[in-house]
Amino acid sequence: MEHVIRAVRADEWPLVKELRLAALQDPAAPIAFVETYARSAAQPDEFWRDRALGASEAGNGEVRQFVAVGPGGRWDGSVTVLIERPDAEVRFGEAVDVHQAHVVAVFVRSEARGGGLAEALFRAGTDWAWSLGEPRIERVRLYVHEDNARAAALYRRVGFVATGHSVPVPGDPSARELEYAVGRPAV
Template sequence: MDYVIRPVRADEWRSVKELRLAALQDPAAPVAFLETYEESVKRADEAWRERTVNASEDGAGEVRQFVAEAPDGSWAGSVTVLVEGPDVEMRFGEPASVNQGHLVAVFVRPEARGAGVADALFRAAVEWAWSLEKPRLERVRLYVHENNPRAAAFYRRFGFVPTGESVAMPGDPSARELEYEVERP
């Protein structure tokens, strides 16, 4: 694998925007993401800048976005870690009873799939989560749509296990998002 896995930099908002819009056009997007391409493309550049600064290596530490950068500088994929805890307002899912990481916005471009990019992104994200001292995270979780077996299989292969918890899919209460976790070793 010839990709460098690293946190985004504060000034890379255009690349963050481009990758997110590509992800939202992927055929799996309706079961993989909570927003649509149409919603995201309307977001102002200032919102993209703020999102990127907050998730960058220089950000406040409550969010970190990792990207897989190819030798030519293009981005092949991304994953974001949200830091959650009992005193933090939840962005999605059930409230946390412990300090935890929450992996979101997982995407690898089709041409890079099967090359180990997702594994490398997950390793970086989970290692970063375990490296935090304040707050010390006890687990890392994620949600996967019940109709996304390919993603669920990857998460299980990586070591995530179903918790048995689920939440209704925003906008479609008949569909479920299943919670998976990996506990601190």
């Protein structure tokens, strides 16, 4: 693989914005993301600066965005990991009684798919979560729309298992988001 997988830097907000807007134009975007292209494209630069800072190593340590940087410097994919603590507000889904990480905003450009890039991004994100100190992260979870078979296949390929839990899709209570998770690996 010719890509470098790394965490975003706070000053890279224009690239964070460009990749997110590309993701929101993907044909799967309506069932893959809660945000819309129109709403995100209308956000001021300050929104994107804050987003990049919060997901960088300079942020608060509770969010990290990993990107796949190609040989020409183009970002071809991304995954963001949020830390969820039992005593904190749940951003999406249901609360649990363990310290966990939550994978969101998974995207690989169509022309970069099929070469292991998504798997490498997941590895970086989960390795980061497992590396955090006390309290230890006990599991990593994500949600996938019940109609997003391509994404569900990827999540199973990287070791995630359906938990049997689901929540209504925001804005469409007739559809469900299915929870997948992977437990902390034995040392």
